[in-house]
Amino acid sequence: MTRTVQRLIDCDVHNAVPSDTALSPYLSARWRRHLELVGSRTYSPFTKGYAYPKAAKFASRHDAWPLSGALPGSDLEFMREQLLDAYPIDYAVLNCLYRAAEQRNDLYGAALARAVNEWQVEHWLERDPRLRASITVPFESPALAAAEIDRAAAHPGFVQVLLFPRTRQPLGRRHYWPIYEAAGRAGLPVGIHAASTTPGPITPAGWPSYYIEDHTALSVAFQAQVISLIMEGVFDRFPELRVVLLEGGFAWIPSMRWRLDALYARLHEEVPDLEHPPSYYLRHRIRSTTQPMEEPEHPADLVPLLQEIGEDVLMFSTDYPHWDFDNPHRAFQTAVPPDLRTRIMNDNAREYYRFTP
Template sequence: MVATARKNRGPVVDCDIHNAVWPGALDPYLAKRWRRHGQLFGSRTHPGSLYPKGSPAAARHDAWPPSGRPPGGDLEFMRKQHLDPEGIEYGILNCLGPAGTQLNAEYSSALCRAVNEWQIAEWLEKEPRLRAGVAVPYEDAELAVKEIDRFADHPGFVQVLLIVRTAEPLGRRKYWKIYEAAERNNLPVGIHFGGGARGVPITASGWPSYYIEDHTDMAQAFQAHVVSLVCEGVFERFPGLRVVLIEGGFAWLPSLMWRLDKHWKRLKEEVPHLKRRPSDYIREHMWVTTQPIEEPHNPRHLLQVLDHLGGSDRVMFSTDYPHWDYDDPDRAFRVRLPEEDRRRIFAGNAKALYGLR
C-alpha cells in the first residue's frame, strides 16, 4: 500500500535508475560480425579486480522480476515496483555494463550503439517518464563523438554517460572531444559509479581486500575527476559544459573545494589557464546526485553540508534502483529539509538541468 506520506510529497525526479541488458537483448542491434565477436571473445576489459557485490547482481533482493530477466531488465516490473508506487515523474536511466570500456575500441563503439538503439526501442519509446544517457566508448573520444552526434537529437537522451573508473583523469586532453560534442549538443556529461578501471587500483597504494573498501573508496575516483576537470581548465575551454557526479556521494565536496582553493592560491603559477578559484568552476559547472546519501550521526549536519556546498541548487535526488544500496525517497533524508530545498532537490534542479517538461 502506498503510504500517505508518499502521496503528499509531490513529484520526484529519480536521477539514477539502472536498466539492465538481458541476455541476447543487444543481438538485434549488432552486426553479424560483432555478434560473432561477442560469442568468441566476449567482453574484454581487464578491470584488475574482483569484488563480489553485497548481493547477486548488486541488486535488492526483491528486485528480481518474475519474468526471469535480471533486476532492472523488465520495464513492466520496474513500473510496478518503482515508477508507479514511488511517484516518479521522470527517471533518468544510466545503463551500466562494459560497453563503453572495451579494450577493443571498435567493439566498444558497436556495443554502445547497440545499447543506445536498444534503449530507444525498449525503454524510451515505451515509457514516457524515462530518459537516458548516451552510452559512449569513452576511451576513444573520436568514436565517442560519433555516438553523441548520432543520438543527441533524440529527445529521450538527456546526457552523455561516462563511468567513473576511466583509464585517465577526465580532465586530460584525450577526453576533450567528448566535452566539445556534449557542449555542442547541449547535453550534460554524467559520470557514474563503477567501471572498468583499466588496471588502475582504486587506491594510491594498490588493491584493497574487500568490497566495502572498493565501494567506500569509489568516492575518491570522483574526487580525482573533480580535481582534474578543474585543474586542466576544461571549464575554461568549454564554458557551456555541465558535469553530473552520479552515485559518488557529495558531503566530501565542500572539503575538496576548500583544499583546492587553498593550494591553488599557492601553486597557481602552474595552472595559469585558470582564471577563477577552483570552487567557482565547481559551483558553476557541477551537479551531484544524492544516493548513496551520507548519513551524518547528527542528521542536522546534512543541512550544514548543503550550506557548505553553497546551497541546494546543484543537488539532485536519486535512488539507484534496483541496486542493494537503494535510497528510499521517504527515508533518504533523515532531517527535515526546508520546503524550497526539498522541491529543488527532489525535482526542480533535475528538471532545469535536463530540460524535463
C-alpha cells in the first residue's frame, strides 16, 4: 500500500537580515548615512539582540548555523536543505523579526521597514516559489505603516502584515486603526508574532528572573491583545480584518473565550456597540499557529481541545530555525484523526491565506 505524504504549509519561518549593511542598497543616501553615523536606537532594552537563552544563541538550533558562519535563517540555500526540501512543503511564510518597528526615529524605522521588504523580495520571494512573506511595518507610527502596506502589498509574495504583541498601547486602541484599514484595502491578514518592542517590563508583573518565565508569559501578551481588539470593536469597524496569532500558544483560547462571554453577559453595557459576543470573533476572525505546541500528558486529550478551539482555527508552523522548532513529521501524529491533521497541516492555512493549489 502506498503511503500518502502529508503536504505542508509552514506559517512561521524566520529569515534573518545577515547584517545592517545588507540593507544599505535599499536605503536612500540620507538613511544610509544615518545607518553609518547613528545606527539603531530602539525602545527595546535588548540593544544588542535578545539576551537569552545563552544556550541557544540567537534563539536558534545549534545545527541551524550555516557553515559560512552567517546567521541562522540568513542563507536561503541552507534553509532549503534543512526545511524547504527536507519536508513536503507547499508554502512557507517568512516572518522577518528585524527591528524596524523598535526605532525611536520613526522615519528611520519606516525606511528600514521598506528596506527589509525590498530585501525580502530580491533575496527570498523572487528566488523560491514556495516562499511567501509578511510585510515589515513601523507599527508604532501607524500612518507610516499604512503607507508601507499600500506600497509593499502590490507584490503577490506578501501575504500578511507583521505586528508584535508587546506594544506601547493595546492593539485595539484607535491609534493603530490606520494599519487595519490598510490591511483591509490590501486584502491581507494581520499577523501578531511573539517579540518585544517596549522599554518596560516584558511581563505584566515586572521583570522575570528566568527565560522560562518570559517564554511562558508570552501567551499573556497575546491574550491581552485579543481582548483589546475585540472589546474596542476593531473587528466590527473593519469587517475585512483577519488576525493570525503567531507563536503565542493556543490552549488558552477556550478558557478565555468562556470567561469573556460570561463577563460580556454581565457587563455588555460597557461595550454596547459590539455586534456579537466575544466568542464569535475568536471563532471566526482569529487564527493561531501551532508552535509552541501545548501537549497534554495523555495524547488522547489533545483531540477534544482541538475540537473545542475549532477545527479550522489552527495552522501548522515549525518556527524554523529557532531552538523550539517543531518537526512536521512528529506533529499531531498521535490520536489526531487524519482529516483533522490535514486541516491543521495544510488546508486551514491555504484557505485563510487564500493560497492557490
